[in-house]
Each structure stands twice: as C-alpha cells, then as structure tokens.
Amino acid sequence: MSKENYDFPDKDGRFGEFGGKYVSETLISALDELECTYEEVKKDKSFLAEVKNDLETFVGRPSPLYFAQRWTENLGGAKIYLKREDLNHTGAHKINNTVGQVLLAKKMGKKRIIAETGAGQHGVATAAVAARHGLECIIFMGDEDIERQSPNVYRMKLLGATVCSVNSGTKTLKDAMNEAMRDWVTNVDDTHYIIGSVAGPHPYPQIVRDFNSIVGIELKDQSRGLFGRYPDKIIACVGGGSNAMGIFYPFLKDNSVDLIGVEAGGSGVDSGMHAAPLSDGSIGVLHGMKTYLMQDQEGQILSTHSVSAGLDYPGVGPEHSYLRDSGRVVYEAATDEEALDSFHDLTKTEGIMPALETAHALAYAKKIAPDLDKEEILVVNLSGRGDKDMANVAKVEGLTL
Amino acid sequence: MSNIEKVFKNLKKDNKKALITYSVAGDPDLESSEKIIRNFILEGVDIIEVGVPFSDPMAEGPSIQLGHERALKNKISLLDIMQMCLKIKNDHPNTPLVLMGYMNNFLSLKENLFDELKKNKIDGLIIVDLPYVESNEFLKKLNDKDIDLIRLISPTTTKERIDKILASSSGYLYYISLKGVTGSELKISDELENRVLEIKKQTKLPIVVGFGIKDAKTAKKMSLCSDGVVVGSKLVDEIGSFNPNKENILNQNLTSIISELKEGIS
Numbered sequence A: 001m002s003k004e005n006y007d008f009p010d011k012d013g014r015f016g017e018f019g020g021k022y023v024s025e026t027l028i029s030a031l032d033e034l035e036c037t038y039e040e041v042k043k044d045k046s047f048l049a050e051v052k053n054d055l056e057t058f059v060g061r062p063s064p065l066y067f068a069q070r071w072t073e074n075l076g077g078a079k080i081y082l083k084r085e086d087l088n089h090t091g092a093h094k095i096n097n098t099v100g101q102v103l104l105a106k107k108m109g110k111k112r113i114i115a116e117t118g119a120g121q122h123g124v125a126t127a128a129v130a131a132r133h134g135l136e137c138i139i140f141m142g143d144e145d146i147e148r149q150s151p152n153v154y155r156m157k158l159l160g161a162t163v164c165s166v167n168s169g170t171k172t173l174k175d176a177m178n179e180a181m182r183d184w185v186t187n188v189d190d191t192h193y194i195i196g197s198v199a200g201p202h203p204y205p206q207i208v209r210d211f212n213s214i215v216g217i218e219l220k221d222q223s224r225g226l227f228g229r230y231p232d233k234i235i236a237c238v239g240g241g242s243n244a245m246g247i248f249y250p251f252l253k254d255n256s257v258d259l260i261g262v263e264a265g266g267s268g269v270d271s272g273m274h275a276a277p278l279s280d281g282s283i284g285v286l287h288g289m290k291t292y293l294m295q296d297q298e299g300q301i302l303s304t305h306s307v308s309a310g311l312d313y314p315g316v317g318p319e320h321s322y323l324r325d326s327g328r329v330v331y332e333a334a335t336d337e338e339a340l341d342s343f344h345d346l347t348k349t350e351g352i353m354p355a356l357e358t359a360h361a362l363a364y365a366k367k368i369a370p371d372l373d374k375e376e377i378l379v380v381n382l383s384g385r386g387d388k389d390m391a392n393v394a395k396v397e398g399l400t401l
Numbered sequence B: 001m002s003n004i005e006k007v008f009k010n011l012k013k014d015n016k017k018a019l020i021t022y023s024v025a026g027d028p029d030l031e032s033s034e035k036i037i038r039n040f041i042l043e044g045v046d047i048i049e050v051g052v053p054f055s056d057p058m059a060e061g062p063s064i065q066l067g068h069e070r071a072l073k074n075k076i077s078l079l080d081i082m083q084m085c086l087k088i089k090n091d092h093p094n095t096p097l098v099l100m101g102y103m104n105n106f107l108s109l110k111e112n113l114f115d116e117l118k119k120n121k122i123d124g125l126i127i128v129d130l131p132y133v134e135s136n137e138f139l140k141k142l143n144d145k146d147i148d149l150i151r152l153i154s155p156t157t158t159k160e161r162i163d164k165i166l167a168s169s170s171g172y173l174y175y176i177s178l179k180g181v182t183g184s185e186l187k188i189s190d191e192l193e194n195r196v197l198e199i200k201k202q203t204k205l206p207i208v209v210g211f212g213i214k215d216a217k218t219a220k221k222m223s224l225c226s227d228g229v230v231v232g233s234k235l236v237d238e239i240g241s242f243n244p245n246k247e248n249i250l251n252q253n254l255t256s257i258i259s260e261l262k263e264g265i266s
C-alpha cells in the first residue's frame, strides 16, 4: 500500500468501513463547525505558524531521538532508539494535540474547554493549554483512575481545572468519555470538547492524528541525519492510538518500515482480562465511531483491564482498525507483567522512567530485539514519563510510599 | 397505512394529541417491564417507546442511565425484548411499539435484525446515535420491511439539514426540546414553540416533542404546538423506586402520572 492512494478519512469521515459520525443529532452542528474550521486553518499560514511556535517554545519540540545503548547491549540485538515524547512539557505526547486544538477552540470563539482523561496525561495537557489561554476547563475522569493517577489529579487542579469524578459504568476512561459527551451536548454553544486520542466521531480522529504527526515528521528528519535511512521498525503503544498514529502516519507509504502497535494485554489476551480490541475484539459502534471494540454478543461494551489507566479503553481509533485489516500495521499485545518488567528495565538501565502505557511498547521491543540483527534499527515511541505511575507501581508490587 | 399513521390520523380526527411513553425494557425486570407497558396501554397511552438498555447510554441523563443499569443486571437480550413486544402486540395489535436505543445493540443481530423486527411486529426504531448521513443502508432495509425509522431533530439542526432529514423520514418526527441529555430541566420559551411550528410548516409528518417533559403543565404547553409529547425520565424515576412486595403501588403511581399527563394534553 502506498500513501499516494492512501487518502483517509474520506469526505464522510471514513477510513474504509471504519469511523463516521455516530452521535446524537444535537452534536452534528458542532462537529460540522469543527470540520469547517479545521479545513480552513489547515491552509492558514498564520495559524500553522502559531502552532509551530507553541510547539517549540511551550512544548519544547523537537523531541530528541535517543540511543538506548546499555539496554541495547543487554538485549544483544537490534539497536533501540527512543523518541523522547516524555521530555515534552507536561510529560507526554498528549500536549501536541491540545496545543493545536485549543487554538482551534479560540478560532471558533469557544470560552469553555472540556476533556476526558484516563491516565490524567491528556487532562493535564488540556488544563495547561486552557490555563495559558485563560479558558475555563473541566476534566472528566473515572473514579478508579482518579485513585490510581492521583498526582495528575492534583496537577490538573493546580492548573486551574475542575476535575469531575465519574462513577457510572466501569468508572474508567470510556465512562469519562460518555460524561464528556453529555456535558458537550448540554453546553454545545460555548464549549469545545478536546478529545485526547484518535478516537470519537469525525473529524477528531483526523485532527488528533494530524497534530500528533509532528512526532513522525521529526523522526524522519532525525533518522535521515543519524542513520542516512529510515528505521526498520517503529513500535508504539495503542490505547485510543494517538501516539502510535502520530509516529506511524508519516511512514505509511514507506513500506520498508515495519509499523507495530502494542495493545494492553492485561492478564493475557486469552484470559479475557485485557484492553486489546484489535487483538481480540469485534466491529461495533461506540463514542461516535465504527471500530473494533471489546463487546459481548449483545453489543454491550465489556469492562477492560489494564495496569495502565491510559490503555484501559474498550475501543480504538478507527484508522487503526483500517490499518489492521489492510495489514499495513501489525498489532500485538503486552501483558501487565511484561509492561511492569520493562518499566523497571528502562528505569534501571537508561535512567529513564517510562509511563506504564509506554512500557507496553518497550515490552514488545524487549521481546523481539534479541533475535534481530545488530544492524537493525528499532525506534520506540517513548510516549510519556512515569512519575505519575510511581504510587500505582508501588501498590501493584505490594509497597507503600 | 401503518399503525403509527393510523394513530395520528385518529387523534387528529378527534382533535387530540398523542401521549408517548418511554420506559426501559427489563427495568426492573423483563416481566415487570411488560406489565408496566401493558398498564400504559390500558391507561390510554398512544405510542410506546421501548428502551433497549445499553452499557454506554451517552445521550441519557442520570434517571434513564440508572434504568439502563438496572435492566442490564438482568442480562436480557434484544431478542428477549422483541419477544416481549410480540406478546404485547398479540393483545394490542393497534398500539405502535417503537424500539429506542443505540446503534451497537442493533448491530449485534447483524442481518437477522430486519427479519426479527418484522417477525416480532415492531413498528419503528429510534436510534439515538444514528444521524441520517450514516443511515442510508439501514434505512433501506427497514423500509423494505415497512418499519419506520423515526428521526430526531434538535435545537441545533439547521434548516437545510432538516429538509434532508425529512426527505427520508416516516412515522413521526421526534423534536428534542433542549440542548442536553434526557431528563434535563426544560424551560419553555416562545423560541421553542416557534421552532416546532416552523418545522411543522416543512412537513406533513406528525411531530412530537420530548426531553424534560415531566408534568401536566409542560405537557400541555408542548402539545399545543405539536402533535404529541414523550415522557420518559419521570416514569423511569418512578420505576426506580420499585419494591417487589409493593408492585401495586408502582402501578398506581404510574397510572396517576399518566392520567395527569393525559388530562394536560387533552
């Protein structure tokens, strides 16, 4: 498949059969407004310059491409490089999207920003841009996630956001998203909903992908400079799929580059206790999109399990569903245990503490690197830093801080 | 002529407006929800919307969310719900039964859905998260079976879009009275009434108003500018207080809510 004939989403917001706009009628006008505004600003040089400036001076881009030399030597195979999104302001790739979307919100004259969050990274990234632009900010977060990501809850509050706890359903990311949709439908005139992944109704999967593509674009430049060629493999974790889409998208037409997404395998894909819809799900409609979902025979959404709050989601962005079926991207899963193991590995051998979400991608790199040729270059998207996870890791391992 | 058309035609002849109820199938359990619906019909409710419980009811406020949660505890399937509808239809063939729910539950039956709907005498579907752009294929298959796809129009729907929605609508139109979730507080305004009257000018289809209608006064106001009203959260709240030892009390309370509303709109 080459990107010359890869032109998704189409005009109806579809990636093949996936995507679309499955929302209640009240939200259609807001989605249409967002789509029109986005189409306009995409071609607007001053808007693009503003985004670029914010990415450089507020976020700290470009993020470095780092050679994990000791870890590479320990594993004894392919050279492992890390794309350091953890060094971004607020500590994850999520800010690439919020920096762009808040400018869109201002363009549309919206005064109030809402967002859902799982790990709290998107919530923090949203609260930060809202603070900077002086906009009111409400973050919806499941009760269970509030507990396991408490440092981020306090960060959001310090940044001036209101954190609304959600205790319906499974009390995690999907329920936070339901509640954000309910708020949006109620306050649609003055509110912009900043969705935090390449999920939801069109045009969100496209907008969030485009704003995160800076990661892959930089990686292209950096690898030309460092290696004189592109990497052999790029690995990223997949919750909703925004860090993965951001690093994959610019490489879709470069067929020599293997693209691998890693879902949350929880207690193991065979156990049913996981959050890996692309590995073990079926097609359905949730949160405005047609995509692979974890659901039962009746179309009820199943509760998911992952040690990482940011991957604990029963759906996945529609473009990933398309890329899975087309075969361009391969999707694997890493278990809680494998992720925790890699979390410690990277922290001890490289002095870099990754987010538990990211640790899933690292776990897969660790699995395959030893069997690869020493000349192969493997890049892991280091989507975020792990400070937020310390209390949770301690708890899982039976320690108290 | 479809059942739904007949209902509105007869009401019009008598210069009356439709009272439509929404309750969740399986809430508090399947058998009780069947009794509740039968009671509604005996009390003179004109059209019954049967809520299909979903794990993620995005458009619902707290009352109806709880109704969905209670129903899901009973692990009922969409086929169970349709079979319950058929039993009711066998006794009340003229009362339209309309399933209202979310796309994912309807998709779960795949191509069998359309035959099952027909076999179980379902008159129409309302799919909250299926806007018209996404619905072409689905609509054809429903229309082949003479089942109406009831469309929703909201305060934010543009005039051009309403025209497009109307072009493929049948049964009746459901006007969402407010920007918000089900059960929100409805503030009646001239703007709201004028908007309904405006849409009426664009179509011959009956138009009913729902979301936030909880008392006789509001029901009356809204019925004056429309062809009927839908009441949901108020009933589902009451059903939430169900006590298996005092089934009669629930039925009495529901009956009095219905008769009060009927009085309001007649």
Ligand SMILES: Cc1ncc(COP(=O)(O)O)c(C=O)c1O
Binding pocket: A092, A093, A118, A119, A120, A121, A122, A196, A197, A198, A237, A238, A239, A240, A241, A242, A243, A244, A309, A310, A311, A355, A357, A358, A383, A384, A385
């Ligand atoms: C550091 C980090 N990586 C990855 C994710 C997963 O999201 P996505 O799949 O959209 O990149 C999150 C979500 O919270 C995150 O915080």
